[in-house]
Amino acid sequence: MELNGNKVESYSPSAGKKKGGEKKDLFHVIHKVPAGDSPYVRAKHLQLVEKDPDGAIVWFWKAINSGDRVDSALKDMAVVMKQQDRSEEAIEAIHSFRHLCSKQAQESLDNLLIDLYKKCNMVDEQIELLKQKLRMIYLGEAFNGKATKTARSHGRKFQVSVKQETARILGNLGWAYMQQNNYKAAEMVYRKAQSVQPDSNKACNLGLCLMKQDRLSEAHQVLLEVVLKKFPGSDDGKTIDRAKELLSEIEEMQPNMLPFEIDSSIEEEIMERLDLLLNEWTPFRSKRLPIFEEILRDQIAC
Structure with missing residues (x-):
């Protein structure tokens, strides 16, 4: 050729063999x-x-x-x-x-x-396509109707569930809304993403979103959880470092805020309160996710 x-x-598949029959x-x-x-x-x-x-x-x-x-x-x-x-x-x-x-x-x-x-x-186009993918999941049309799909990363195959894909798309949608400075929509999407499958990166982005709305106490609580490694994915050092930087910014803006190096009793109290909050969020129940009843409302469509 x-x-x-x-x-x-x-x-070609039949090309070349070493002497003795050993394939090269x-x-x-x-x-x-x-x-x-x-x-x-x-x-x-x-x-x-x-x-x-x-x-x-x-x-x-x-x-x-x-x-x-x-x-x-x-x-x-x-x-x-x-x-x-x-x-x-x-x-x-x-x-x-x-x-x-x-x-x-x-x-x-x-x-x-x-x-x-x-x-x-092209943020508008990105948001529209992400919402379209969410609609497909809601209608049961994602993954060609299957519960999982095979994905590749760095040459390796692995299985992705509808739940994992939903959380990933919601995280991307939240970040896209952040680029538009639409922090209310971003907050709602991030909270829904965390209710489906919590992770430290989305929690860190949620903390930043709350900071942008001047809700420093709430942001402090969320970011504190990231630093204390209460979410999956907490082995990512970059996410932890970013959360610490944001916590330092909050403490500079609000000096009376408790520093993130707190004693275990206060930490446990914060954890209990956040556990109650998490339990109030809509859980993942089925392939036709109930969370989309809220996501696809006019607030997000705007």
Whole structure:
């Protein structure tokens, strides 16, 4: 096969064995490229082996136009465009060609669009798409009707539940509202996210949201819980450090506030009060989440 005028070693599932019958590593396995000589294969070779992103984009276009693995070609091309600071082009490409992709590819395309909107500071579009994904979960249409889906991160596969996906989307929606300075909407979404699946990062963002509304006592309580590692994900040192910085800011603005280095008896009292508060929030009960009855009301739609 030739790419850019250069001959490239042929790679196929049956290629190459060492003497004695021992199989050697295949080219396409080593470089994580598919076997063959199609436009999509050429694009992946340029992307991963020759490190030529511009050439890869050209061949991804050819793959899409020729109907060659369109789902993967469109997603991979958008990712390369994002890496090349061509995010607006990537958004336009997804909008123009996603109708050629399978139903199974639409969810991953939406996730990619959310990242691209964030990179382009298109907050309104990001919020609308996040709310659309919440509606799909509410209607039982997410994950193609399944309770879990398989996701990838750093080459590893893992299972994601509807509950985990809901909390993730709510966290992203809360942060998007924060970018619009819509702190009331952000607070409601963060509290709902914590009721579904609490974690330290969303708790820290909730604390910041409360600070922006000058509700320093409430913010202090939430951030104190983060520092005391009362939420899952508290092993993230960056989140703990951020919570400590915010607590210091609160104590500078309100000197009579108790410092976060408090004795255990006061800590237990605060924990008991917050436990009562958590118990009042709507719990996760089923696939059709009752929390969306509030999220999709006019306050969020505005």
